[in-house]
Amino acid sequence: MRYAMAIDTNKCVGCGDCVVACQTENNVPHGYCRDWIVESVDGTYPSLSLEFRSERCNHCDNSPCVRCCPTGASHIEEGGIVTVTHNKCIGCGACIESCPYDARYSHPDGYVDKCTFCLHRVQKGQKPACVEVCPTKCLHFGDLDDPNSDVSLAIKDRKWKVLAPEAGTDPQLYFLT
Amino acid sequence: MKEELFVSGRNIPNIDPYLNIWHWQIPLYLFLGGLAAGILFFAGFYTVRGKANQMPATVKLAPILAPIALVLGLFALFLDLKHKLFFWQLYTTIRLESPMGWGSWTLMIITPLSFIWVASYMKELIPGWNWKFNILERFEALVIKYRVALAWVMMIYAIILGVYTGILLSAFNARPLWNTSILGPLFLVSGFSTGLATIIWISKDAKERKKLSRIDLVFIFVELFLIVHLFMGFKAGSQTAIEAANLFLGGPFTVSFWVFVVILGLVFPAVLETLELWGYHVPKWLPPVMILIGGLMFRFIIVEAGQITRYLY
Ligand code: SF4
Ligand code: SF4
Numbered sequence: 001m002r003y004a005m006a007i008d009t010n011k012c013v014g015c016g017d018c019v020v021a022c023q024t025e026n027n028v029p030h031g032y033c034r035d036w037i038v039e040s041v042d043g044t045y046p047s048l049s050l051e052f053r054s055e056r057c058n059h060c061d062n063s064p065c066v067r068c069c070p071t072g073a074s075h076i077e078e079g080g081i082v083t084v085t086h087n088k089c090i091g092c093g094a095c096i097e098s099c100p101y102d103a104r105y106s107h108p109d110g111y112v113d114k115c116t117f118c119l120h121r122v123q124k125g126q127k128p129a130c131v132e133v134c135p136t137k138c139l140h141f142g143d144l145d146d147p148n149s150d151v152s153l154a155i156k157d158r159k160w161k162v163l164a165p166e167a168g169t170d171p172q173l174y175f176l177t
Numbered sequence: 178m179k180e181e182l183f184v185s186g187r188n189i190p191n192i193d194p195y196l197n198i199w200h201w202q203i204p205l206y207l208f209l210g211g212l213a214a215g216i217l218f219f220a221g222f223y224t225v226r227g228k229a230n231q232m233p234a235t236v237k238l239a240p241i242l243a244p245i246a247l248v249l250g251l252f253a254l255f256l257d258l259k260h261k262l263f264f265w266q267l268y269t270t271i272r273l274e275s276p277m278g279w280g281s282w283t284l285m286i287i288t289p290l291s292f293i294w295v296a297s298y299m300k301e302l303i304p305g306w307n308w309k310f311n312i313l314e315r316f317e318a319l320v321i322k323y324r325v326a327l328a329w330v331m332m333i334y335a336i337i338l339g340v341y342t343g344i345l346l347s348a349f350n351a352r353p354l355w356n357t358s359i360l361g362p363l364f365l366v367s368g369f370s371t372g373l374a375t376i377i378w379i380s381k382d383a384k385e386r387k388k389l390s391r392i393d394l395v396f397i398f399v400e401l402f403l404i405v406h407l408f409m410g411f412k413a414g415s416q417t418a419i420e421a422a423n424l425f426l427g428g429p430f431t432v433s434f435w436v437f438v439v440i441l442g443l444v445f446p447a448v449l450e451t452l453e454l455w456g457y458h459v460p461k462w463l464p465p466v467m468i469l470i471g472g473l474m475f476r477f478i479i480v481e482a483g484q485i486t487r488y489l490y
Pocket of ligand 1: 056057058059060063064065066082098099100101102103104114169
């Protein structure tokens, strides 16, 4: 099993619903967020291109954050979901330094926090909160090993990219372009 | 032109706009670790070579500072932790893949070794010292008997510790400035040089100081060579590496790095040490103090600048 997410950058309008849904669902402290939206403008006027990306932890297959954790607090759950066990984390910050995507932050309570792909919901057969609320239905979540899952179908006939593949972490967020 | 904006208003403390999760604690920890590694290495080195009596400051006196530096370093590391109550979790697992993990274990081994080393010279340093308990006296006799073996172990661990202070940073692929294998040897050499500087400062024996100054000059020379090499490597690298180098070649760290670390922390003390070897009078404390401040600045700058560098996408 390999959980992954596809983000349709052509459909995303940058409304930020996914960000608010995550903050609510996961009780993210004020001023912090586990997902965010990047607006990327490329080119020179008048030939400009615009891209919206809803970004979060890439749940990398080759995750440096898990490798550099001295206590094993950062670990890989079923389906490749990368999470942090709060009461094992000493807050050393190594994993934050190791993430090429700056997807982790230090929670005011001391431990390190990040996107969990809403593991608690996924285990109940539900979708992550961000996927559930997206009004344009541009987020697709599921098991890449299952050819009929939402995410497999979403990337099947589309061009996609991953961010900073040269960082070598084998990220699992697929941006449909 | 490419412009990327967080339209959802991301402004997480210590992450945005630049990563800055490691503050003063980590560079201080790296500095103290390198310093202790340098002192312990040379204490071991001259013991193994049977020169303990010709090099009293190196072998007997300066090592007192090593356990102090190591304990302070560990304390700085502890202060860096944001979830302090769970500190002990560091020592419930051995994770060789994590530099932070094996580094803290290395410290756990070399710190007691340094205490034992100092303890074995207590009687020579403080006349009339006695251990009060018979078992301690017997332990001391044992240590003195096997001092050369201990010196070997200490030298090896000193090298591991010295290299570790660089590898802790170089293992982070995500930070292009750190992600170079030169950082290990560079931090090792720089750490040993700060150790030497401390011993030179402490030593009262002209011959000993002369000998150490000569070695220190070699270390400074190698360090300068590695720094040039570092930037050549970056300049020949990918865009991320070039941008990392540019922070120091015209960017915000240019003055602090080249003036304070390279000129005042390396070149100038090297010139002073050379003049001293030629017989000119140079205040004894000046070159060591400059090297120590330079070494400390070096670590502060590398830690801070490294966190700014990142992958571009
Ligand atoms: S995106 Fe960052 S935090 Fe997430 S798995 Fe990859 S390296 Fe780890
Ligand atoms: S901050 Fe916590 S999760 Fe991250 S590397 Fe340190 S112990 Fe592991």
